[in-house]
Amino acid sequence: MILVLDTSLNSQQQNDLCLRLQTRGFFTRLVNQYGQLIVSVEGPKSSVIEHELASWQGVKKVVGDDNPYYLSSRDCLSGNSIVEVGGHEIKFGSNEIISIAGPCAIETEEVALEIAHQVKEAGCRIFRSMIFKPRSSPYSFQGLGRAGIPILQKIRQQTGLKILTEVRDPIEAELVLDHVDMLQVGARNMSNFQLLKYLGQINRPVLLKRGMGASIEELLCAAEYLISHGNTEVILCERGIRSFDRYTRFCFDIAAVPALKQLSHLPVVVDPSHACGKSSLVGPLTLASVAAGADGVMLETHVSPEKAYSDGTQSINPEELIDILHKGRKIAATLGRTLK
Numbered sequence: 001m002i003l004v005l006d007t008s009l010n011s012q013q014q015n016d017l018c019l020r021l022q023t024r025g026f027f028t029r030l031v032n033q034y035g036q037l038i039v040s041v042e043g044p045k046s047s048v049i050e051h052e053l054a055s056w057q058g059v060k061k062v063v064g065d066d067n068p069y070y071l072s073s074r075d076c077l078s079g080n081s082i083v084e085v086g087g088h089e090i091k092f093g094s095n096e097i098i099s100i101a102g103p104c105a106i107e108t109e110e111v112a113l114e115i116a117h118q119v120k121e122a123g124c125r126i127f128r129s130m131i132f133k134p135r136s137s138p139y140s141f142q143g144l145g146r147a148g149i150p151i152l153q154k155i156r157q158q159t160g161l162k163i164l165t166e167v168r169d170p171i172e173a174e175l176v177l178d179h180v181d182m183l184q185v186g187a188r189n190m191s192n193f194q195l196l197k198y199l200g201q202i203n204r205p206v207l208l209k210r211g212m213g214a215s216i217e218e219l220l221c222a223a224e225y226l227i228s229h230g231n232t233e234v235i236l237c238e239r240g241i242r243s244f245d246r247y248t249r250f251c252f253d254i255a256a257v258p259a260l261k262q263l264s265h266l267p268v269v270v271d272p273s274h275a276c277g278k279s280s281l282v283g284p285l286t287l288a289s290v291a292a293g294a295d296g297v298m299l300e301t302h303v304s305p306e307k308a309y310s311d312g313t314q315s316i317n318p319e320e321l322i323d324i325l326h327k328g329r330k331i332a333a334t335l336g337r338t339l340k
Ligand code: PEP
Pocket: 104, 130, 134, 166, 185, 186, 187, 188, 209, 239, 271, 274
């Protein structure tokens, strides 16, 4: 349950209110988000006290457990959240659709730099720079680990591209924090609530990928963990969900894009590469996503997809990247947007 408080309450009054709840057995946490003073109330059974709370002095609104993602929702913020990455130039959620490209994983310095230069040339501004790879098999390439950090630094220095990297736990987040502009929570960690709570307390935008078996509501609840723990710089990512059909790797849920935009003020990015698993389908899905209102696209790109250590079959080459972005820009323009 959430209480939206009157912002005119002074800190003594706020604390008194929290104490009153605590003596009734509730855990409380005060957060100040989107210009609203919020108390999150975790309790034994909140419905017992819900009605009573509405009449407490200073309580403007009681958001019951039937709305588990209030802070992520348009009820909380009717306009779009703008999430800036690495300064003021890149704004997710604005009129500009942002392109992110790069390999599945950083393999060697030489290849990573080659891809990064091509990605920059194609007009993208954020580089997928994964050094910690969550893999289904323990025998698959697990990423370079911390040895990859100097490569991220070089890419940043040489190309000016902003760096996106995945972290699977707080230790990895600590290691990379100073060298990256944006962190990714992968599909397999969308429900790693301890990680979400930790990333809620750091000062970096988070690209939060939908779990492959997660509902739209569960994705928004995961975003709620980040926001309610202090980090409003959250970007949602549709990356495909499991279906019975094995022709594509996952089933790209295109409806999730407008649905998330309707339910939430957070920017929505798509990852057609992991969704479909086939490079020949990445272009059409990217264009469909732009038409559906996505705020960003993430495209796995490699100079030699056939030699990629991982996900080569779904990786496009730089020429294909240029072609997809060119077509995407035309669709974006018809919607009064740009794609960069
Ligand atoms: C990735 O983007 O590197 C990745 C592993 O994707 P997902 O978590 O969506 O499987």
